[in-house]
Amino acid sequence: MIQGSCQCGKIVYQVEAIPEHTYNCHCSACRKAHGATFATQLFAKGETLTFLQGEDLLSEYVGEVGIRTFCSNCGTRLMNYAADKSHYLSVALASVEGDHGIVPVAHCNVESKALWHEPSEDIPLFQGFPDGI
Numbered sequence: 416m417i418q419g420s421c422q423c424g425k426i427v428y429q430v431e432a433i434p435e436h437t438y439n440c441h442c443s444a445c446r447k448a449h450g451a452t453f454a455t456q457l458f459a460k461g462e463t464l465t466f467l468q469g470e471d472l473l474s475e476y477v478g479e480v481g482i483r484t485f486c487s488n489c490g491t492r493l494m495n496y497a498a499d500k501s502h503y504l505s506v507a508l509a510s511v512e513g514d515h516g517i518v519p520v521a522h523c524n525v526e527s528k529a530l531w532h533e534p535s536e537d538i539p540l541f542q543g544f545p546d547g548i
């Protein structure tokens with residue numbers, strides 16, 4: 416289990432991670448949603464998601480490809496999931512606490528990456544998503 420929280424600390428969650436599915440997502444939706452050049456997303460087992468505190472503060476934005484959540488108090492992006500969380504759930508790696516040793520294994524959606532950024536080539540680059548996620 417990993418544990419994560421938002422910037423204000425009012426929302427704390429835990430979930431069983433799938434560390435081999437950790438990606439830097441360069442899609443325009445992640446860029447906007449995170450206010451960042453790209454977003455590092457750690458996939459996890461949605462049915463294991465539990466909130467240790469603050470679940471009532473979690474807000475959902477229903478986007479085109481899934482539901483994006485954030486803390487309604489501090490605005491921190493926390494997780495993305497399908498309506499059926501067992502279908503897919505990912506958490507923002509930046510929200511995860513501690514020295515977990517999880518690192519991104521690939522860059523995804525490089526076809527729509529920020530114009531000002533060239534992803535490092537020390538991990539594989541995919542124009543879309545790699546097969547299997």
Ligand SMILES: [Zn+2]
Pocket residue numbers: 421422423424425426486487488489490491
């Ligand atoms: Zn917060």
Ligand SMILES: [Zn+2]
Pocket residue numbers: 440441442443444445446454524
């Ligand atoms: Zn994305």
